Amino acid sequence: MRIGELAARTGTTTRTLRYYESRGLLPARRDDLGHRTYDEGDVKLLRQIRTLQDFGFDLEETRPFVECLRAGHPEGDSCPASLAVYRRKLAELDALIGELQAVRATIAVRLASTDGEPPLCELGGQEL
Amino acid sequence: MRIGELAARTGTTTRTLRYYESRGLLPARRDDLGHRTYDEGDVKLLRQIRTLQDFGFDLEETRPFVECLRAGHPEGDSCPASLAVYRRKLAELDALIGELQAVRATIAVRLASTDGEPPLCELGGQEL
DNA sequence: CCTTGCCTTGACGTCGGCGTCAAGCCGTAC
DNA sequence: GTACGGCTTGACGCCGACGTCAAGGCAAGG
Incomplete structure (x- = not known):
């Protein structure tokens, strides 16, 4: 499949995919026209990246997971480097x-001490 | 006092103070040489800004607190606008x-299901 | 006189993760 | 033929809170 289809299938944009490729995260093969082509494996890689991004991982932190998948593991977090990232995270x-x-x-506390009602609480309010 | 001293006293930089001024947050008077001058009130305003910044407020969110202090209130969060920001935050x-x-x-969970020891837990691990 | 130090304004750089625009190639439908 | 859609590369824009560099002014000290 080509870049537009992959983007549509994963809810991203072609710009994002080219950006990932520029970062060496999701390299693409090329057809005879020079157009990028992707397969189902790339869909999986991309989904892994997106999931981690949603978790707040930055791109570099997803790299071990992607490499783990590319190394043949069924899950991106089956490798020591990925687990290390998990632990750091x-x-x-x-x-x-x-x-x-x-x-x-x-x-x-600040809200409670300044807010509406009179001091019917015991928060140690110093008349702030 | 001049900008360098204020920066030193509050642990910031002159660049930061000029930036705040450019945002209209901390305007300065000028002496006959065109140099910025500040007083103790400005120290207080600046400390308020820095405290909120440390809390993760962005600059615009500190504005109501600063204006509250400048309006004569002893605390920056004594005004309705400040409290509204508190509540949003x-x-x-x-x-x-x-x-x-x-x-x-x-x-x-992912760590536990892939990590070291065998499955002696009951997390519903689907052989991931 | 000259250096040192603090001040001034202006403007470009940084970081992350892209968005957006420009110019151009290619194949297909009309 | 030509219009259209999808692809290509290149490059600038964006956001927030400054960092950093450039060029110059003014005063005090040796």
Whole structure:
């Protein structure tokens, strides 16, 4: 299949596919007209990339998964390099979620101490 | 005080201060040499901006807080517009944290199902 | 006098992941 | 013939919050 069809089938754009190719992530064969051609394997690679992107992985982080699939594994996360990325991501997520929750709590306190009703709570409000 | 001193005192850079001014967030007076001058009030405004930035607010979102301080309020979040931003931010944070936790859980499951030890768990692993 | 240091404005660079436009080739339908 | 649709490469645009470089002014110190 050609680039337009692949884009349509995976909900992306031709621009995105060419960009991935420029990054060496999704190289394409060429037909006699010089047009890019793809097969079902590429569909799978692309779906893997998109799934990880949706998870917040950046492009470089998807590379081990793509290479794992290209190496013949049925799943992109069957390889040590992919699992390493998973572990790094878990740590990043835990750190980030923790920070966001701290910020959330801080804002909630500020809101509660300034908000509508009088101080019928015991949040240690310092007349802020 | 001049721009260099303000930057040093607040842990930012002169470039950042000029940028804030260009955004209309932190206008400066000028001395007879055309140099920017600031006072203690500006230190307070700047600290407010930086605090919110650290919380993940973008510059535009800090504007109501700055204007609130400039309007004479002792705290930047004493004004309705600031509280509205707080509430929007809380909602955004809740949504984001939820998504991140979902991603975290998904990754954790994938890790557990491919990782080291044999399937001594009951996560419904489909031989992935 | 000359250097050093702080200031000024202006403008281009950065990062990620593409969007969008331009110019041109190719095959097919009318 | 020609219009159209899909493909090609190349290159600039975008967003946010600045970093960095360039060229120049002004004052104090040796």
